[in-house]
Amino acid sequence: MHAKALLACSLLSAACVVAETGKLGDADETQNNPFRTVYEATLLAKEGTNLRGSVTVSGSPDGRGIIYNVDFTGFPAEGGPFTYHVHDQPVPEDGNCTKTLAHLDPYIRGEVPPCDASKPETCQVGDLSGKYGNIEGIEGEERYKKAYIDRYTAITPGIGAFVGNRSIVVHYANKTRINCGNFVLKTTNPGGPGLPCRDGKCSTGTPIRGSPSRPTGPPMFEGDASKVSAFSATGILAIVIGLLW
Numbered sequence: 001m002h003a004k005a006l007l008a009c010s011l012l013s014a015a016c017v018v019a020e021t022g023k024l025g026d027a028d029e030t031q032n033n034p035f036r037t038v039y040e041a042t043l044l045a046k047e048g049t050n051l052r053g054s055v056t057v058s059g060s061p062d063g064r065g066i067i068y069n070v071d072f073t074g075f076p077a078e079g080g081p082f083t084y085h086v087h088d089q090p091v092p093e094d095g096n097c098t099k100t101l102a103h104l105d106p107y108i109r110g111e112v113p114p115c116d117a118s119k120p121e122t123c124q125v126g127d128l129s130g131k132y133g134n135i136e137g138i139e140g141e142e143r144y145k146k147a148y149i150d151r152y153t154a155i156t157p158g159i160g161a162f163v164g165n166r167s168i169v170v171h172y173a174n175k176t177r178i179n180c181g182n183f184v185l186k187t188t189n190p191g192g193p194g195l196p197c198r199d200g201k202c203s204t205g206t207p208i209r210g211s212p213s214r215p216t217g218p219p220m221f222e223g224d225a226s227k228v229s230a231f232s233a234t235g236i237l238a239i240v241i242g243l244l245w
């Protein structure tokens with residue numbers, strides 16, 4: 001991906017100044033994210049807002065990128081559309097969301113111009129709502145649920161795209177921070193499940209309004225890793241979905 005961008009530069013120097021990508025180029029796809037390792041960020045029990053919920057991530061079956069399951073409720077009636085991002089720093093003990101600093105942005109892109117969702121590799125790595133949609137038309141007890149694979153964040157420690165030591169922040173449209181929470185490691189159980197996706201592409205989940213909570217603790221994924229690796233990513237996802245939902 002990066003090499004391609006450089007090639008385009010040398011062939012057509014005018015195209016070298018690509019405003020929307022990072023100073024360090026487009027985000028690389030992350031690899032080898034462990035499928036059965038799960039991190040979860042739970043929004044704080046913060047006074048002054050009813051916004052609650054969580055963002056759970058795990059490795060995808062082929063290890064490319066990570067699966068997100070977003071589940072929020074309690075949005076205010078005003079002030080949307082709402083956005084959410086992975087922020088660079090964790091929330092400190094005082095619960096002050098401002099101290100998480102800026103969006104996770106290892107390629108030094110900045111927030112402006114806004115992310116073009118059709119080119120997610122050019123967006124800030126942590127700009128989840130930029131890549132997968134802002135939250136609109138959800139308020140009160142309605143729930144916003146969405147599942148997708150993001151190819152540019154990681155749960156493999158040691159690289160800038162690692163999210164496991166960072167936080168999720170939800171914002172009003174005017175960028176004021178509503179609530180936040182830190183990712184914590186939930187499981188590395190080698191026989192345990194990864195995360196489910198709601199559809200084969202794992203990318204077009206739609207909000208579910210006012211639906212009751214699903215029971216937590218999905219069933220175990222029984223597949224044999226060596227057999228699983230022989231299937232296509234889509235096939236594996238279909239199997240995972242079949243087993244887990």
Ligand SMILES: *[C@@H]1O[C@H](CO)[C@@H](O)[C@H](O)[C@H]1NC(C)=O
Binds near residue numbers: 078079172174176
């Ligand atoms: C942002 O919008 C919210 C909701 O409309 C409002 O309560 C808050 O004061 C606004 N913040 C700023 C800095 O304007």
Ligand SMILES: *[C@@H]1O[C@H](CO)[C@@H](O)[C@H](O)[C@H]1NC(C)=O
Binds near residue numbers: 096097098099
């Ligand atoms: C939260 O942190 C920011 C940045 O450090 C600071 O300006 C702000 O006053 C803090 N807010 C509260 C309520 O302590």
Ligand SMILES: *[C@@H]1O[C@H](CO)[C@@H](O)[C@H](O)[C@H]1NC(C)=O
Binds near residue numbers: 088089158162165
């Ligand atoms: C989180 O982990 C990454 C990769 O290991 C590291 O580069 C980064 O400095 C860490 N960030 C924090 C806030 O600890």
